[in-house]
Amino acid sequence: MRISKGEIFERVFVNEEVNLQIDQEAGSHVKIHVINASFSITVNQLGEGCITEIYGLENLHGDESVTAETHVTHAVGGGTSNQLVKFVLADNSRGSFIGDLKIAPDAQQTEAHQTNRNLLLSDTAEMRTRPQLEIYADDVKATHGASTGQLDESALFYMQQRGIDKQKARQLLVNAFMKEVVETISDEKIKSDVLLLFEEEAF
Amino acid sequence: MSKLLEIKDLHASIGGKEILKGVNLVINEGEVHAIMGPNGAGKSTLSAVLTGNPAYEVTSGEVYLKGQDLLSMPAEVRARAGVFLSFQYPVEIPGVSMTNFMRAAINAKRDYEGKEPISPKEFLSLMREKKKLLELPDKLNNRSVNEGFSGGEKKKNEIFQMAMLEPCLAILDETDSGLDIDALRIVAEGVNKLKTPQNASIVITHYQRLLDYIVPDFVHVLADGKIVKTGDKSLALELEEHGYENI
Numbered sequence: 001m002r003i004s005k006g007e008i009f010e011r012v013f014v015n016e017e018v019n020l021q022i023d024q025e026a027g028s029h030v031k032i033h034v035i036n037a038s039f040s041i042t043v044n045q046l047g048e049g050c051i052t053e054i055y056g057l058e059n060l061h062g063d064e065s066v067t068a069e070t071h072v073t074h075a076v077g078g079g080t081s082n083q084l085v086k087f088v089l090a091d092n093s094r095g096s097f098i099g100d101l102k103i104a105p106d107a108q109q110t111e112a113h114q115t116n117r118n119l120l121l122s123d124t125a126e127m128r129t130r131p132q133l134e135i136y137a138d139d140v141k142a143t144h145g146a147s148t149g150q151l152d153e154s155a156l157f158y159m160q161q162r163g164i165d166k167q168k169a170r171q172l173l174v175n176a177f178m179k180e181v182v183e184t185i186s187d188e189k190i191k192s193d194v195l196l197l198f199e200e201e202a203f
Numbered sequence: 204m205s206k207l208l209e210i211k212d213l214h215a216s217i218g219g220k221e222i223l224k225g226v227n228l229v230i231n232e233g234e235v236h237a238i239m240g241p242n243g244a245g246k247s248t249l250s251a252v253l254t255g256n257p258a259y260e261v262t263s264g265e266v267y268l269k270g271q272d273l274l275s276m277p278a279e280v281r282a283r284a285g286v287f288l289s290f291q292y293p294v295e296i297p298g299v300s301m302t303n304f305m306r307a308a309i310n311a312k313r314d315y316e317g318k319e320p321i322s323p324k325e326f327l328s329l330m331r332e333k334k335k336l337l338e339l340p341d342k343l344n345n346r347s348v349n350e351g352f353s354g355g356e357k358k359k360n361e362i363f364q365m366a367m368l369e370p371c372l373a374i375l376d377e378t379d380s381g382l383d384i385d386a387l388r389i390v391a392e393g394v395n396k397l398k399t400p401q402n403a404s405i406v407i408t409h410y411q412r413l414l415d416y417i418v419p420d421f422v423h424v425l426a427d428g429k430i431v432k433t434g435d436k437s438l439a440l441e442l443e444e445h446g447y448e449n450i
Binding site: 153 | 254255256257277278279282283287288290293294295296297298299303304307308311312315347348364368
């Protein structure tokens with residue numbers, strides 16, 4: 001699909017697999033959230049001054065397996081992109097993140113960020129992450145980070161020392177981890193629906 | 204005066220290394236006990252063991268809180284039963300607001316006591332009242348637990364939580380470390396205001412300084428995993444002057 005000049009395209013997908021190929025014209029804005037589903041999103045910034053935001057949040061249980069894939073290309077300069085993908089993996093769940101970010105030689109003054117953070121809640125859950133950056137322009141601002149960790153034991157004990165049981169403490173920490181993504185949803189109604197969805201899930 | 208805490212021949216280790224080597228201590232309601240001692244004597248281990256920190260292993264001994272076997276309780280149950288630790292290094296919990304954290308803690312305690320959850324109105328007015336006691340800012344409610352707090356704010360926040368939860372036994376682990384003199388005064392005044400004839404505190408400290416503000420009934424010297432000397436507040440002054448070498 002093509003997002004024409006100056007247009008804003010904003011979608012939140014919940015429990016729905018997403019396959020999108022998007023070409024952005026100058027000054028257009030793409031903002032996509034995918035919650036609890038696999039996705040593959042390819043975005044090409046073909047005009048100047050585009051904004052691309054891709055957010056993924058995957059809260060996995062049991063034998064669930066989810067792949068999150070992003071391909072963002074800055075073909076011309078002056079654009080910004082932000083990718084933030086978080087996984088919470090319980091039980092035997094499997095997650096995978098493949099994130100490509102390409103900044104073409106002519107795409108000067110691009111600002112691009114890619115972040116993948118994952119929280120493993122069990123010893124048998126598994127996360128694979130493969131960020132890939134190709135930056136051919138020199139006057140750009142680009143950051144990326146990928147990390148996979150477990151719940152902070154000292155934070156869990158701190159909460160237990162205040163009388164909060166381990167289950168509730170875990171829930172507070174997991175919600176805090178996920179909140180960063182949920183907070184970026186513009187629509188307040190959808191935001192609170194998503195928060196509610198997670199509050200009902202047990203960790 | 205009834206017995207609040209009784210520690211009998213307590214031995215504990217971490218990573219296979221024995222740190223506490225037979226601690227005996229009785230604390231009655233209304234008392235303030237200071238525990239002093241050199242680095243590595245086991246002061247922080249004692250507070251960790253009493254609060255159920257899973258990193259430490261109790262190898263032998265008994266501890267009773269109001270006659271109940273404390274060591275058999277999970278950490279959160281000890282807290283609900285009224286054991287509170289003011290952490291030496293309070294933990295930062297990004298993304299969890301003070302409001303959500305405190306409400307969960309208060310309601311856990313109320314549930315343990317067979318009470319209904321606190322009403323939002325009552326909770327907010329309690330927060331307001333206790334913040335004033337520690338001279339903490341209003342904006343505290345929405346901040347993440349300890350995140351970005353200065354050293355002094357973190358310690359004030361510990362005593363604030365103590366004020367909210369009204370424990371019967373408060374353990375203050377090096378609460379004076381990292382505090383300037385004004386923060387020290389506010390923290391100490393907070394602790395003193397929370398003192399009742401029914402509760403007690405254990406003040407763990409390196410320095411006599413804090414004990415000018417929180418006056419102990421007893422001072423114990425913990426060295427090499429045992430209490431080697433007990434006295435009144437003058438013992439703290441003596442230690443300040445002569446060090447631990449002669450003990």
